Amino acid sequence: MDVIISERQAARQSHLCWSYDDLAALAxxxxxxxxxxxxxxxxxxxxxxxxxxxxxxxxxxxxDFAAAVRRGAAAVVPLFSTYSHGxxxxxxxxxxxxxxxxxxxxxxxxxxxxxxxxxxxxxxxxAQLESFTRYEHLVDRYMxxxxxxxxxxxxxxxLGDRAVAELACMHxxxxxxxxLFRLHAAAPxxxxxxxxxxxxxxxxxxxxxxxxxxxxxxxxxxLVLSATGLRFLDHRALAHLAEYANRRGATAVLRTSxxxxxxxxxxxxxxxxxxxxxR
Numbered sequence: 090m091d092v093i094i095s096e097r098q099a100a101r102q103s104h105l106c107w108s109y110d111d112l113a114a115l116a117x118x119x120x121x122x123x124x125x126x127x128x129x130x131x132x133x134x135x136x137x138x139x140x141x142x143x144x145x146x147x148x149x150x151x152x153d154f155a156a157a158v159r160r161g162a163a164a165v166v167p168l169f170s171t172y173s174h175g176x177x178x179x180x181x182x183x184x185x186x187x188x189x190x191x192x193x194x195x196x197x198x199x200x201x202x203x204x205x206x207x208x209x210x211x212x213x214x215x216a217q218l219e220s221f222t223r224y225e226h227l228v229d230r231y232m233x234x235x236x237x238x239x240x241x242x243x244x245x246x247x248l249g250d251r252a253v254a255e256l257a258c259m260h261x262x263x264x265x266x267x268x269l270f271r272l273h274a275a276a277p278x279x280x281x282x283x284x285x286x287x288x289x290x291x292x293x294x295x296x297x298x299x300x301x302x303x304x305x306x307x308x309x310x311x312l313v314l315s316a317t318g319l320r321f322l323d324h325r326a327l328a329h330l331a332e333y334a335n336r337r338g339a340t341a342v343l344r345t346s347x348x349x350x351x352x353x354x355x356x357x358x359x360x361x362x363x364x365x366x367x368r
Contacts, residue, residue: 103238104229104273106263108245108253112139115242119205120151122240126203127157131236132194136206138168161197168210177216180224184231191237201236209244218252219302225259226282226303229274258292258299261285268292270319272299280313280344281305288319288326297329307339316345317367324357331361 105122109115119135126133137144145165149155157163172178187202194202212218225241232238241260245253250267257265261273261283270286282303288296305312312334316322327350334341341362343350351364 103240103262104232104260105240106225106253106257106260106265107240107242108257108263108265109242110245115207116147119240119242120148122205123148123163123203124151124154126238127153127162129203130200131203131238132161132197132199132201133157133163134166134202134204134206135164136166136168136204136208138207138210141165141167162199168207172211174210175214175217176211177214177220178211178224180220180227183224184228187228187237188231188235191235195236201238203237204239205242206239207242209242209247212243212248212252212256218255222255222259222299222302223304225256226272226274229259229261233274233277254295255298258295259302270296272296272303275313275315279315280342281308282314283318284314284316285318286320288322290323290325293323293325293329296326297333300329300333305333305337307334307337310339311342312337312339313342313344316343316350319345319347322350324353327354327357327359327362331359334361 107115107118109118123133123135135144135148145158148163148165149158154163187204191202208221212221228237228239241256243253243256253265254268257263257268258271259273261271268286269292270284270288273283273285275281275283282305314330330341330343342365343354343362344365344367346367348366351366354362354364
């Protein structure tokens with residue numbers, strides 16, 4: 090991809106989906122992301138399925154990276170030191186592992202944990218992809234309240250556009266520009282999840298899959314979605330949302346600044362959805 094990681098993306102705590110066409114293109118993006126983490130006082134990891142020594146040699150040429158390794162602020166982590174080939178990630182276990190690593194970083198005096206993870210080898214099969222997309226949403230929730238951030242890197246030619254889209258739509262940010270919507274964790278107090286972008290004929294099946302994988306749990310009979318960043322949605326998306334809430338015995342509450350959504354819900358007679366128009 091030709092898109093360059095922005096200063097905003099690199100500097101702030103974030104959860105990025107970064108697709109790449111070759112490793113050389115990824116390297117520069119990852120280095121900017123890691124150096125911003127070191128500048129912010131974070132512990133940083135580069136997780137790679139490739140031999141660790143060449144990756145470490147390249148990173149050690151960066152300003153202050155070798156010194157960061159010596160003081161425990163940076164590390165290159167071989168992916169297959171933890172996972173076997175074909176491993177299917179268990180989402181809660183994976184989040185717990187990063188939560189423990191974040192706590193360890195804080196205890197060591199760092200401001201948080203930042204990871205670049207070349208994760209393609211964990212999403213090769215349909216079972217791996219299904220489980221990992223669920224993990225992506227679950228860890229995004231964790232990131233909303235704890236100082237952990239990640240750039241999740243995926244080989245687009247190796248996986249294909251569809252698989253990358255399934256992963257990208259579960260992230261709040263990234264460089265996958267042909268994904269029109271994102272379903273990600275909401276800010277604390279803003280509901281169960283956030284919806285941004287556009288939901289139309291081209292992506293309604295992807296939206297249905299994303300909802301299922303987010304596995305939102307009702308509270309007091311409601312599933313609240315913050316949709317102030319949603320620019321467009323059609324009747325299919327609303328029907329999927331109503332069906333999803335109905336299966337969970339809940340009402341979907343859509344918070345949006347667009348009053349047209351409320352009129353469309355009334356027109357379609359969808360009792361499983363309530364639109365709250367925000368100002």
